[in-house]
Amino acid sequence: MKFSFFYLAIALSFQIAILNAQPRGIHISWNGTGKTATTMAVTWLNDNTDNGVVKYGTKAENLDQTVTAIEAFSSGVKTYVSKATIQSLKPATYYFYKVGSDRNGWSAVYKFKTAPADGDKSKIFIGLWSDTQNNGGNLNFEQTDTIVKQLSKNTYDFTIHTGDIVENGSVAKSWNGYFNTGQPVNSNMPLMSVPGNHDVVNDTTSKIFQRPFPVFFELMNLPGDQLNYSYNYGNAHFIAINSGYAQGAEKVGKVLFAENSEEYKWLEADLKNARQDKNVKWIIMYSHYPLFVFGVSHIQTWQNHIQPLVDKYKVDLYIAGHRHVYERHKAIKGTQIFEQADVHVYNKPQGTVYVNNGSSGGSLQGAGGWDMPDMLFTPRQKIYTYSEMTIQGNTIAYKVFDKQGNPVDYFKLIKD
Ligand SMILES: [Fe+2]
Known part of the structure; x- marks a missing residue:
């Protein structure tokens, strides 16, 4: 009985570690490496080193493209911060994405819209x-x-x-x-x-x-x-x-x-x-x-x-x-x-x-x-x-x- 409880505790703590390691604090922005119509920067926090990626595509069920993030340890927040920039996007288009890795887990699927072309008069x-x-x-x-x-x-x-x-x-x-x-x-x-x-x-x-x-x-x-x-x-x-x-x-x-x-x-x-x-x-x-x-x-x-x-x-x-x-x-x-x-x-x-x-x-x-x-x-x-x-x-x-x-x-x- 004690033995199985021990393994249960191990399994639970492992699961908690995995949960903690999941990407969090996910935010997107433009970072000037290209136009707002064709790029998007994705940033997230992760408790474990991850070498994570952004998987993205124009359909939520088919995130068929991948960009690898650059990961650095932040001494400020004492966790890993991953930054990726998606390039060559289509203007005024919705994209879906998730971030993470098979090792540490994946975020939910989020979406963003690229800007229209410069000068476009859309709302x-x-x-x-x-x-x-x-x-x-x-x-x-x-x-x-x-x-x-x-x-x-x-x-x-x-x-x-x-x-x-x-x-x-x-x-x-x-x-x-x-x-x-x-x-x-x-x-x-x-x-x-x-x-x-x-x-x-x-x-x-x-x-x-x-x-x-x-x-x-x-x-x-x-x-x-x-x-x-x-x-x-x-x-x-x-x-x-x-x-x-x-x-x-x-x-x-x-x-x-x-x-x-x-x-x-x-x-x-x-x-x-x-x-x-x-x-x-x-x-x-x-x-x-x-x-x-x-x-x-x-x-x-x-x-x-x-x-x-x-x-x-x-x-x-x-x-x-x-x-x-x-x-x-x-x-x-x-x-x-x-x-x-x-x-x-x-x-x-x-x-x-x-x-x-x-x-x-x-x-x-x-x-x-x-x-x-x-x-x-x-x-x-x-x-x-x-x-x-x-x-x-x-x-x-x-x-x-x-x-x-x-x-x-x-x-x-x-x-x-
Ligand atoms: Fe202030």
């Missing part, structure tokens, strides 16, 4: 979230889990996450928690994120000031240096920029994107190219720190550095996070604030529309700012939110929901 549908950080009230990503449940009801072409992914970027448990909680969204829709101040080293005296913790680079699979990058999707151009720890940086005169800095030159060249590109109708920028926001989150130097370029190249929409509220501002250019007849319609605005989406998990901050001259809408209560935007024809339609999926706000941005 673009994007999910938006931010500040999922696991601080008070969201210690185990409970609030973020409710947002993930809402986001995963939809099939967005991709999602934009404007940073503060975790509360403390040096804590492995937080990254594991985010990628496990976010998997239902991030395994089916590319995650195009930027780091927030909680994801970066906040040591104003060290040379790695404003750089994310190494684990960020180990886990993410984004274009270029993974901090400042851009990509086209259909007829829209997206630019993601790293604001680092702007609040701390302001005190010591190290706010990023100072005129003629390397990152400023890169941004200006990217904006100039995009505005000259006949395939680009819309330019949408995003960063963690906002240019315009109520309260102490407003960093004047950050605004001073970025806004001249936003104005010069007529960026249509600027999205940020950091302050844990949803806020929407009147169109702004320089110091000029443009009034509008309909609070929900920006009709051919002469300035840029600024939106703050900072309430997808981290402890909420108080409502306020209704007396700001440029404030157009912010909820009067503390409220968790996520957003979605549809880009089609000459309109961006933007909708904001609470964590139960009830509408909070909407607007339309119309251009010629």
Whole structure:
């Protein structure tokens, strides 16, 4: 009797080991090795060395193609991270995939859609979230889990996450928690994120000031240096920029994107190219720190550095996070604030529309700012939110929901 119990225990522990070894934290993204229409990067975590692969195809029951991942041990999360890039895909096509190996097990089958060709005018549908950080009230990503449940009801072409992914970027448990909680969204829709101040080293005296913790680079699979990058999707151009720890940086005169800095030159060249590109109708920028926001989150130097370029190249929409509220501002250019007849319609605005989406998990901050001259809408209560935007024809339609999926706000941005 004792003997068989011993073998049962061995068998159970073996099974648990296999379960633990299964791929987890699966997320997809574009990493700049090719166009969004023809590539997809797949990243996952695995407790055992695996030499895993991505099996994929256009039918869920026939994953007939294989790409081998590059596997590396992450000292940040103390597990193996596998990264694979699928190339030569067809534009605007659904693919199914799974990751893993016969040795350690396989994931479920997920699916993604490639972008249409550059310049294609088809509808673009994007999910938006931010500040999922696991601080008070969201210690185990409970609030973020409710947002993930809402986001995963939809099939967005991709999602934009404007940073503060975790509360403390040096804590492995937080990254594991985010990628496990976010998997239902991030395994089916590319995650195009930027780091927030909680994801970066906040040591104003060290040379790695404003750089994310190494684990960020180990886990993410984004274009270029993974901090400042851009990509086209259909007829829209997206630019993601790293604001680092702007609040701390302001005190010591190290706010990023100072005129003629390397990152400023890169941004200006990217904006100039995009505005000259006949395939680009819309330019949408995003960063963690906002240019315009109520309260102490407003960093004047950050605004001073970025806004001249936003104005010069007529960026249509600027999205940020950091302050844990949803806020929407009147169109702004320089110091000029443009009034509008309909609070929900920006009709051919002469300035840029600024939106703050900072309430997808981290402890909420108080409502306020209704007396700001440029404030157009912010909820009067503390409220968790996520957003979605549809880009089609000459309109961006933007909708904001609470964590139960009830509408909070909407607007339309119309251009010629
Ligand atoms: Fe932040």
